[in-house]
Amino acid sequence: MLYDLIVVGGGPAGLAAANSAYEKGLRSILIVERDKELGGILNQCIHNGFGLHRFKEELTGPEYAHRFIEMLKDTSVQVMCDTMVLTVTENKEVHVINTEKGYQVLQAKAVVLAMGCRERTRGAIAIPGARPAGVFTAGSAQRYLNMEGYMVGKRVVILGSGDIGLIMARRMTLEGAKVLACVEVMPYSGGLMRNIVQCLQDYDIPLYLSHTVTDIQQKDGRLSHITVSKVGDDRLPIPGTEMEFDCDTLLLSVGLIPENELTRGAGIDMDMRTNGAIVYENMETSIPGVFACGNVVHVHDLVDYVSQESEKAGAAAADFVLHPKENEHALRLQNGFGISYTVPQQVRVPRIEKSLEVFFRVRQVFGESVISVKDGENLICSFKREYMAPGEMQQIKLPRVLLDKVSGAALTISVKEA
Amino acid sequence: MKELVCIVCPKGCRLHVDEENGYLVTGNSCLRGAEYGKNEILNPTRVLTSTVKMEGGLYRRCPVKTNKAIPKGKLFDVMQALNAVTLSAPVTVGQVVIENVCGTGADVIATKAL
Ligand SMILES: Cc1cc2nc3c(=O)[nH]c(=O)nc-3n(C[C@H](O)[C@H](O)[C@H](O)COP(=O)(O)OP(=O)(O)OC[C@H]3O[C@@H](n4cnc5c(N)ncnc54)[C@H](O)[C@@H]3O)c2cc1C
Ligand code: SF4
Numbered sequence: 459m460l461y462d463l464i465v466v467g468g469g470p471a472g473l474a475a476a477n478s479a480y481e482k483g484l485r486s487i488l489i490v491e492r493d494k495e496l497g498g499i500l501n502q503c504i505h506n507g508f509g510l511h512r513f514k515e516e517l518t519g520p521e522y523a524h525r526f527i528e529m530l531k532d533t534s535v536q537v538m539c540d541t542m543v544l545t546v547t548e549n550k551e552v553h554v555i556n557t558e559k560g561y562q563v564l565q566a567k568a569v570v571l572a573m574g575c576r577e578r579t580r581g582a583i584a585i586p587g588a589r590p591a592g593v594f595t596a597g598s599a600q601r602y603l604n605m606e607g608y609m610v611g612k613r614v615v616i617l618g619s620g621d622i623g624l625i626m627a628r629r630m631t632l633e634g635a636k637v638l639a640c641v642e643v644m645p646y647s648g649g650l651m652r653n654i655v656q657c658l659q660d661y662d663i664p665l666y667l668s669h670t671v672t673d674i675q676q677k678d679g680r681l682s683h684i685t686v687s688k689v690g691d692d693r694l695p696i697p698g699t700e701m702e703f704d705c706d707t708l709l710l711s712v713g714l715i716p717e718n719e720l721t722r723g724a725g726i727d728m729d730m731r732t733n734g735a736i737v738y739e740n741m742e743t744s745i746p747g748v749f750a751c752g753n754v755v756h757v758h759d760l761v762d763y764v765s766q767e768s769e770k771a772g773a774a775a776a777d778f779v780l781h782p783k784e785n786e787h788a789l790r791l792q793n794g795f796g797i798s799y800t801v802p803q804q805v806r807v808p809r810i811e812k813s814l815e816v817f818f819r820v821r822q823v824f825g826e827s828v829i830s831v832k833d834g835e836n837l838i839c840s841f842k843r844e845y846m847a848p849g850e851m852q853q854i855k856l857p858r859v860l861l862d863k864v865s866g867a868a869l870t871i872s873v874k875e876a
Numbered sequence: 877m878k879e880l881v882c883i884v885c886p887k888g889c890r891l892h893v894d895e896e897n898g899y900l901v902t903g904n905s906c907l908r909g910a911e912y913g914k915n916e917i918l919n920p921t922r923v924l925t926s927t928v929k930m931e932g933g934l935y936r937r938c939p940v941k942t943n944k945a946i947p948k949g950k951l952f953d954v955m956q957a958l959n960a961v962t963l964s965a966p967v968t969v970g971q972v973v974i975e976n977v978c979g980t981g982a983d984v985i986a987t988k989a990l
Contacts, residue, residue, distance in 0.1 A: 494934060504939035504987065505925045510885050518925055520939050520988035524969050604927055607936035632926060632955050651888035655881045656922065660948065760886060
């Protein structure tokens with residue numbers, strides 16, 4: 459089968475990309491999703507807080523997904539659920555498998571990679587102690603509770619203060635569990651301030667910053683106690699600061715990893731800092747006609763930005779098929795002081811219409827500060843911020859007129875506290 | 877003077893609410909923050925999201941929410957009320973699950989088609 463566009467993954471990124479490619483005139487579009495239904499991670503995020511930018515109202519995850527799924531209804535976009543993509547090749551063959559038709563090789567003119575993230579596990583952060591039942595990643599506990607209808611424990615400690623952990627602290631409390639503590643190794647929270655307030659403070663759940671889990675004990679195969687210790691500036695536990703918690707469940711909310719096996723398999727150039735593909739201004743990867751968007755490129759905290767970025771990818775995929783272009787020379791975006799990564803990493807200035815949106819994260823908490831964009835020693839523009847934290851993605855817009863004046867091969871973005 | 881973080885949007889503005897000055901709010905970037913700051917002192921409210929039992933759908937739980945914010949003190953009463961509900965497929969987005977739940981004036985509605 460030959461398709462104009464195959465979208466891998468039917469979460470918010472894949473849905474927005476397919477929609478916008480359709481709007482730009484592509485007709486033969488296929489979304490391949492391994493789950494039973496479209497919507498991705500949003501299906502288990504039953505809390506509200508989605509769509510404030512996009513729809514100017516506060517939707518729950520399933521409602522946000524529903525709006526995009528509805529948009530597909532009157533289009534010719536085809537959907538294959540319960541189907542796993544196994545391989546994407548450099549020449550855009552997409553190998554898929556499902557129980558109905560077995561192994562199939564599909565051919566596309568353009569591909570959008572939108573596989574999202576998976577959660578970091580205990581293995582990935584090496585916690586000492588026993589390996590009993592009762593240790594879950596926060597996201598799997600969320601799926602058990604919100605979709606499958608299983609309560610994973612009664613006395614809970616959460617390691618990591620990312621948004622998923624915070625949301626689960628509230629959710630487990632509402633469902634009758636006692637959440638004893640949320641423990642964070644860094645001196646600041648990894649989640650949004652509003653979630654600290656409405657998920658922890660509302661329910662008097664203590665947040666221990668600069669602390670970590672240093673032991674796990676079990677009784678009859680189930681978690682029975684955990685030990686939490688304070689950590690120093692080197693993030694190593696300080697002896698003598700141990701606290702014991704009597705609990706049956708430990709939830710890990712220790713970060714997400716973009717799910718890029720397919721991307722690497724295709725031989726696409728990767729960014730070590732985002733763990734995602736290196737992308738151009740239109741979300742194109744190092745293989746022409748293969749685009750990537752959403753959490754598979756970099757971890758987003760807000761789905762609204764996922765949709766925005768993915769619409770760009772979908773439109774560019776349509777353009778690639780309908781109006782092929784020569785590849786122009788690209789400018790590199792470099793991470794200066796205080797910046798941990800930028801997306802995109804490369805920019806072809808002639809392809810920018812009015813302005814270039816750059817997403818980035820900072821390395822540490824900054825108070826009042828200035829973000830500067832430099833071409834060598836020349837300042838081309840700067841932006842003021844009152845407060846920035848690594849947990850909150852930042853966005854700046856660089857006008858095309860300024861980019862046209864750049865003479866060097868790279869732009870450096872950096873932060874300076876005022 | 878009370879210090880609060882506005883939770884209306886992800887920006888998380890740091891608010892100061894002056895109780896002695898008609899609950900004057902400062903530090904907000906928009907009007908919704910001013911309203912939130914005052915309410916949070918006088919009558920704090922939250923939208924509740926949860927799930928109810930589901931029969932015949934793709935999953936065993938159907939997600940629901942209150943269609944407006946309800947007093948914080950009522951959250952656990954509403955959770956109790958939700959325990960008594962079982963929905964059967966088909967369910968549509970926005971379908972009313974419990975009307976005027978616990979006398980709050982808010983309805984509990986389904987947030988997913990199942
Ligand atoms: C617990 C949690 C809470 C969140 N809370 C908020 C919030 O309050 N507000 C907010 O705005 N944002 C929130 N977010 C962020 C937002 O939900 C994500 O940024 C967004 O869902 C990412 O979309 P995505 O499409 O990139 O990834 P996903 O939603 O993960 O979708 C990826 C899809 O690809 C499929 N897939 C992967 N690999 C394959 C393959 N090989 N073959 C076929 N299919 C495949 C997966 O099954 C999945 O359906 C939250 C995220 C999480 C995890
Ligand atoms: S004051 Fe306005 S901008 Fe600031 S957090 Fe509240 S709603 Fe958001």
